[in-house]
Amino acid sequence: MVVERLSKRFGERVAFDDVSFEVGVGEVFGFLGPNGAGKTTTVRTLGTLIAPSSGAAKVAGIPLSPRNGPAIRSRISIMPESPGLYLRLSVRENLECFAGLYELDDIRGRINRALASVNLTDRAADLCGSLSKGLRQRVALARALLNDPAVLFLDEPTSGLDPVATREVHELIMSLRASGVTIFLTTHRLEEAERLCDRVAILNTTLRLVGRPDELRAQLFRRSLDVRLRAPLADPGAVFGAVSEVEGWEQAPSGYTLAVSDPDLAVPALARALVDADADILSLAESHHSLEDVYLELVDEDVEATRR
Amino acid sequence: MSLSWTRIGAILRKELRDYRRNRFVVATMAATPLLFIALPTIQLIAANATGKAVTLRVGLSLLYMLVIPVIMPSVISAYSVVGEREQGTLEPVLSTPIRREEFLIAKALAAFIPTLVTAYAVFGIFLAIAALFAHPVIVSAIYAGTHVLVQLLFTPLLAGWAVWIGIAVSTRMSDIRAAQQLSVLGSAPPLAILVLMSLNVITVSTALAIGLAAALLAFDLLAWRVVATMFDRERLLIGGRR
Numbered sequence: 001m002v003v004e005r006l007s008k009r010f011g012e013r014v015a016f017d018d019v020s021f022e023v024g025v026g027e028v029f030g031f032l033g034p035n036g037a038g039k040t041t042t043v044r045t046l047g048t049l050i051a052p053s054s055g056a057a058k059v060a061g062i063p064l065s066p067r068n069g070p071a072i073r074s075r076i077s078i079m080p081e082s083p084g085l086y087l088r089l090s091v092r093e094n095l096e097c098f099a100g101l102y103e104l105d106d107i108r109g110r111i112n113r114a115l116a117s118v119n120l121t122d123r124a125a126d127l128c129g130s131l132s133k134g135l136r137q138r139v140a141l142a143r144a145l146l147n148d149p150a151v152l153f154l155d156e157p158t159s160g161l162d163p164v165a166t167r168e169v170h171e172l173i174m175s176l177r178a179s180g181v182t183i184f185l186t187t188h189r190l191e192e193a194e195r196l197c198d199r200v201a202i203l204n205t206t207l208r209l210v211g212r213p214d215e216l217r218a219q220l221f222r223r224s225l226d227v228r229l230r231a232p233l234a235d236p237g238a239v240f241g242a243v244s245e246v247e248g249w250e251q252a253p254s255g256y257t258l259a260v261s262d263p264d265l266a267v268p269a270l271a272r273a274l275v276d277a278d279a280d281i282l283s284l285a286e287s288h289h290s291l292e293d294v295y296l297e298l299v300d301e302d303v304e305a306t307r308r
Numbered sequence: 309m310s311l312s313w314t315r316i317g318a319i320l321r322k323e324l325r326d327y328r329r330n331r332f333v334v335a336t337m338a339a340t341p342l343l344f345i346a347l348p349t350i351q352l353i354a355a356n357a358t359g360k361a362v363t364l365r366v367g368l369s370l371l372y373m374l375v376i377p378v379i380m381p382s383v384i385s386a387y388s389v390v391g392e393r394e395q396g397t398l399e400p401v402l403s404t405p406i407r408r409e410e411f412l413i414a415k416a417l418a419a420f421i422p423t424l425v426t427a428y429a430v431f432g433i434f435l436a437i438a439a440l441f442a443h444p445v446i447v448s449a450i451y452a453g454t455h456v457l458v459q460l461l462f463t464p465l466l467a468g469w470a471v472w473i474g475i476a477v478s479t480r481m482s483d484i485r486a487a488q489q490l491s492v493l494g495s496a497p498p499l500a501i502l503v504l505m506s507l508n509v510i511t512v513s514t515a516l517a518i519g520l521a522a523a524l525l526a527f528d529l530l531a532w533r534v535v536a537t538m539f540d541r542e543r544l545l546i547g548g549r550r
Contacts, residue, residue, distance in 0.1 A: 010546070047403055050542040074405040084400040086322060088329040100318025101404035143400065
């Protein structure tokens with residue numbers, strides 16, 4: 001999937017603007033952003049449900065255009081946030097309807113395989129209205145797998161699910177990745193994105209960052225060390241200033257945070273300096289920034305920019 | 309543009325299954341014919357077999373039969389798009405390769421077929437009851453002139469009109485009840501002509517009946533294209549945000 005300078009406006013309101021990225025075959029691509037950032041609109045645009053205002057894209061290798069809508073939609077699947085099942089129809093009847101819409105052959109076999117992949121074989125005859133939210137989400141996933149999509153769009157697939165159901169969905173996504181399906185995952189759950197995604201993009205109307213979670217951390221945060229001591233240093237400036245790899249320091253609630261050029265070089269030198277200063281070291285480790293830190297840093301920047 | 313009857317069939321089967329399990333639709337399909345067969349039958353059986361009154365009674369009784377293909381499909385088709393929106397099922401369906409024309413034809417057939425079956429069945433029952441219990445003069449009045457032709461011709465054509473009006477309203481509304489009320493209102497105008505025919509204000513000839521039928525047929529065929537242009541995926545999915 002290749003997206004180039006794609007924008008969507010509803011009158012004066014900008015849903016998303018100047019968005020560009022690429023997603024490789026078999027990649028799990030996370031699409032993160034706060035509410036109203038334009039994530040769902042982006043999915044709908046790439047799924048040919050709504051037309052872009054400007055820009056271009058290729059989805060499953062097919063150029064995005066109204067004429068190519070049916071061809072693109074036959075090669076992708078979109079699982080919206082709400083499962084959108086026919087509640088008076090059984091699980092199997094729901095899947096039969098969609099198998100017909102995709103004009104699939106071997107409908108029975110495909111439905112059985114899709115149900116087996118989400119562990120719902122024994123619920124095939126149940127009316128969807130009688131299923132729990134988690135089970136409905138699994139039916140929606142089975143429906144999205146029916147046509148063996150080249151690209152699978154999952155819009156908040158674990159929204160409202162309990163931890164067990166969430167874990168099952170995660171396992172399914174990982175097994176799909178293993179089978180080579182390209183997955184475009186929008187989510188609010190940053191630990192989910194960090195765990196499942198090869199790369200993530202952070203959208204807040206415009207695309208803020210794209211990359212592997214560790215690349216984003218490196219881009220956004222200087223490398224640093226957390227130093228915990230039994231007692232504060234009498235003259236921390238003198239101790240840290242003596243280590244050439246330390247570029248700056250600040251007092252932290254539980255010790256000191258040091259900006260360093262290279263943690264691998266800084267740690268041994270710093271340990272020696274602290275021992276020379278008679279400090280009792282409790283711990284000395286590289287600071288870890290989660291994807292959540294990256295996300296919050298970017299979103300906070302946007303909030304600050306809006307205030308200014 | 310080629311239409312896929314597999315996709316049309318998938319939606320049609322789904323709709324018919326859904327109707328069977330939807331109490332509101334079942335009640336509408338059951339109550340409307342019952343009501344419209346009871347009143348004209350009683351009227352005919354109780355009628356005196358004299359002069360002009362016979363023609364008028366027969367005309368009015370048969371008018372009831374033509375209310376079925378107006379009321380029933382307008383209520384069902386008004387639900388077709390707005391109902392899917394309200395259930396949250398429209399987006400998954402539109403995410404498949406289905407074209408809007410296929411979606412609309414499937415929805416139209418899903419309202420049209422049950423209506424046609426019900427309306428012809430009710431007319432058949434009406435004719436049978438009349439033959440068994442009504443005065444022979446009344447029976448011969450039913451079969452005389454253009455009554456049967458009008459019933460056979462106008463039942464599907466009126467149903468087609470009501471179906472497209474209902475779907476057109478359904479693509480534009482966001483509330484099911486409002487859509488159904490507007491749909492019934494919008495489907496009524498052709499009935500006015502039939503009322504005038506039944507009251508002998510307009511003298512019905514075979515040529516007039518065929519002419520009116522041809523006009524309705526032209527409308528039904530044109531309506532599909534018009535409603536297809538009204539069907540805007542983007543507006544339907546994002547509602548009032550545009």
